[in-house]
Each structure stands twice: as structure tokens, then as C-alpha cells.
Amino acid sequence: MTPSIPSAIPSSIPSVIPPPMQCPCCSDKPFAQCCGRYLDNGDLPKTAKQLMRSRYSAHALGGYGKYLLESWHADTVPALTAEALSRRELDWKGLRIVDYSQQGDAGSVCFEATYVTADGITGIHRENSRFLRIHGKWLYLDGQE
Numbered sequence: 120m121t122p123s124i125p126s127a128i129p130s131s132i133p134s135v136i137p138p139p140m141q142c143p144c145c146s147d148k149p150f151a152q153c154c155g156r157y158l159d160n161g162d163l164p165k166t167a168k169q170l171m172r173s174r175y176s177a178h179a180l181g182g183y184g185k186y187l188l189e190s191w192h193a194d195t196v197p198a199l200t201a202e203a204l205s206r207r208e209l210d211w212k213g214l215r216i217v218d219y220s221q222q223g224d225a226g227s228v229c230f231e232a233t234y235v236t237a238d239g240i241t242g243i244h245r246e247n248s249r250f251l252r253i254h255g256k257w258l259y260l261d262g263q264e
Contacts, residue, residue: 143214157170169257190259210235227248230246231245247262
């Protein structure tokens, strides 16, 4: 006996596939084509700005503490665990690149990141971040507010 094949798709199955998730870094690109390449696929950012955006996305999404540690320069990495860095303690709302420069293996990105605390207080984190490229891999060195 051959099983019968339903003639119509059950109405409980959505007929529209949801659009891809936009990247939290505010690039207007889908996450998978932007920071997801670095956070989920292991690709290396080619510029300091790409690394900065991916680190913002890691903080915004949570769960990427290992990536944050691995993209931090060994001379300045704090004594934090990947688990601690994976926690979302702020609700990051947006990123704006104010200035960017890169010369050879050194780069800097000045940015503003908007957030909301658990108490509902909105704030802006402003930072001028410095980056170094070592053996082809960009690393976060430090930042000044």
C-alpha cells in the first residue's frame, strides 16, 4: 500500500519565510552577511572597523564571550571569563561610527553606542578604540572614553 500525499500544505505551516535578522552593528546588512561571518563562521575581519563592529554585535547579542576574548590583545585582555563576557548586562540599541583610521597594522575607531539599562535608563558609551593586526589577525588593544 502506498501512503497518500497531502494535496495541500496544512494551514499551520507559515507560508512566508521570515526575513533574515539585521545585523546589530547597524550596517543595514543581514547578520549572516555582516558580523555573523566572524561570530558564527570563524572568518577573520579584514579591517579594524569590521572587528569593532563584530565586537559590538557580540556584546549586543550576548553569548559570544569566547569571541571577545580571542579578539582581545593578550597584553590588555582583562581577567574575565568567556562566560562573564557572554552575559548581556545592557540592552544595546545602536552603533554609530564617528571616525575611523587605519594605517598598516594599526587602526582606530571612534564610536558611540546607545544602550538601555535594566532600570530603563538610556545612555551612550563613547570610545576611541585602538586595534593592532598581528600575523593577519586584527585584535582590540584598548579604548579611551
